[in-house]
Structures are given as C-alpha cells and as structure tokens.
Amino acid sequence: MSGRYAVLFVCLGNICRSPLAEAAFRQEVERLGMDVEVDSAGTAGWHSGKAPDPRSCAVAKAKGVPIDHLAARQVTLADYRRFTHIFALDEDNLAVLQARAPADATAEIGLLLDCVPGREGEEVADPYYGDAAGFEVTWRDVSEAARALAERLRG
C-alpha cells in the first residue's frame, strides 16, 4: 500500500451500499489529491463475484463515478490488518465485523455515519428492497460521509 491509509466500506451484500460508499470516497480523495487505498466488501458472500446492483450502477454513473466493473466479495480475516479503517454502513454489519475480528486486527472499526458531525449513530438504510429513490438517499448519505471522512484523514 502506498498511502498512509487504506479504507474498507462494508455492508451486507456488497452490491448496493458499500460500492456506492467506495465510489463516493474515491471521488472525494481524488478531488483532494490524497493517496488512499479504497475498497468495499460484504459480511455475506451471497453475491460474491457479481457486479453491483443495476440501481447502484445507475446512480454512480449519474454522479460521474461508474462502478459497473466492481465485483462483490466477502470480508476476509486479512482485511482486518490490510486496512487502517473499516466502516460498516449499519449497526448489524458493525456487530458482525466486530464479532469476527481476529485477535491481531489492527484496523479501526466504526460506523460510517459516525464520521459526520450531528449524524453519529445513524445508519445508511438498506435500499435493496425499495425503489430507485432509495438509492439516491444512499448516495446522499455516503457522499456526506465521504466528504467528512476525507477531511478527517487529511487532518
């Protein structure tokens, strides 16, 4: 890893929310000229190898950060050392991440919206069973968090 930081975003399936968080944060660190490794994963492996949900792809494309090339993967034990920060999109996935953390984990693990002043403890809602409007809400949430996180890491 070349930069100081490596950030992993984690939701359940790695096809809806965390690929959008990855895209929003990548866009933000590029805008700021920061060198940060960025990735996403799911606590579940049901969709491993698959591209993001078409509704996430459509939102990302509209925002100028296409994600059609991404492939879902499940979180691995190695992720807990490879990444400096692991952010869960909601409380359930935060609990799973914490429960599975190996003894030698070095990553700081937290809830994504805790990065946003005034939104601590809030979750990025799962848009999977809803309509396209829910994915716009997801984008708003993850881009707000991406801006706040990039500012925080920039120091």
Ligand code: 4NP
């Ligand atoms: P994600 O959304 O965790 O934001 O990727 C979901 C994707 C798939 C399922 C649930 C949520 N699923 O039940 O397959």
